[in-house]
Amino acid sequence: MDPQADYPPFAVTVDLVVLTVRADQLSVLLVRRAIPPHRGAWALPGGFVHADEKLADAAARELAEETGLTGPVGHLEQLATYGDPGRDPRGRVVTVAHLALLPDLPTPVAGTDADSAEWQPVDRVRTDRLAFDHARILADGVERARAKLEYTPLATAFCPPEFTVAQLRTVYETVWGTRLDPRNFHRKVTGTPGFVTAVGRATEGDRGRPAQLFRRGLATLLYPPMLRPTTPHGRDLR
Amino acid sequence: MDPQADYPPFAVTVDLVVLTVRADQLSVLLVRRAIPPHRGAWALPGGFVHADEKLADAAARELAEETGLTGPVGHLEQLATYGDPGRDPRGRVVTVAHLALLPDLPTPVAGTDADSAEWQPVDRVRTDRLAFDHARILADGVERARAKLEYTPLATAFCPPEFTVAQLRTVYETVWGTRLDPRNFHRKVTGTPGFVTAVGRATEGDRGRPAQLFRRGLATLLYPPMLRPTTPHGRDLR
DNA sequence: GAAATAGTGTCTCTCAGACAGTATTTC
């Protein structure tokens, strides 16, 4: 493809909004950039798409490089694409942002372009200091995650393979920043077809009555959806 | 940006899924390609992003070129990005697809790269003959539109500035391919805060009692959402 | 036993769906 007036050359990257729930905080994986531009600043993990690589594969590769994850753990989806001229001082760079939801993992590994990588609670991120337009991307990713918990079973992506209803409730409470009635939540989750399936075993050794263990179910959409309290979803007018 | 192993050059395009409701059919704007590749095949309108142009501006420019629209009519949003290697024989081309919803318009204008442009009912498009991966993009766009009618007031983007409840109902029925009870629909639309606001005038000259005219309201999300009948949203398991 | 957590049952209110009935126009 010739770089001409109508066919200007672009670089294409993938950036990742990797979210997890740890210590009752919705947290995002950030790396400290070891190379310019924005050297020393915190940024979303990401990198250039290779010459013969699908976008989704590039995102999965970057995720594996940063977290060590290989298998089908958690959830990875395309978020949105950001390509304003000037968003990267190196030239015209379009980034296809992806959203990953993962269970709580060991401390992440620093990649090749990063000094260090760490989980930061999303409401404590200094968004005004993030590299590039990553503050915007992070905000969009968090909003997408919050919305998708309502009508998909993606909350289970934040959980280990087997989990209790209380663990799942903690995910909702943490991501949404709300409190949910444990009794109504239990009835809702177990009564929504395909959301979770009982393993048949229970936890042991905790305080209180042991809880049934569940795995994620087969549904890809929840009907009826989980409803977010106090902020009844779309009341953004007036 | 040097084209190297890690920084391979890409071309970036925008493609448009432009939908409208006309003659009780959900229809998409397609162009017949006048230049290779896929010369003579039907395709989504689109084109290369210019060197100093935002992605959204490129989409708006292409939309204006194809439809003649300039002002803030209808709705335009980013859909998703498609970038598999080999999706375009000219080289590595990533396309940022956008979704546009418009009221019924006069016959479209052919652009510079197209012999002709026309509205085709989406369920009569020969998807196996569309250029590139446009069948997939079209399917994703239609699905996005169907889903968004549920929880946003975007159905109004298919209507002229002033419309009746029956016109709005026809949009839902056409896009969803279902029948809705006119009485319950009326109660729901007028009772959902911010969905529509009454103009104060009524239609004249039709058969039957004149209908109140409405404009779109201020809400960006509908609460409670419109519910799609017979396919209760997420019952895709079992 | 007390404390803690898991899980069930019951009441009420809201709202979607069904559909009778009324209002206002054209023919």
Added chain:
DNA sequence: GAAATACTGTCTGAGAGACACTATTTC
């Protein structure tokens, strides 16, 4: 008047929210 479309009212059933109550564990 009949036919057509616009709109209102009423009933019923499903489900969300509130919360009393029972069950099973650790201490």
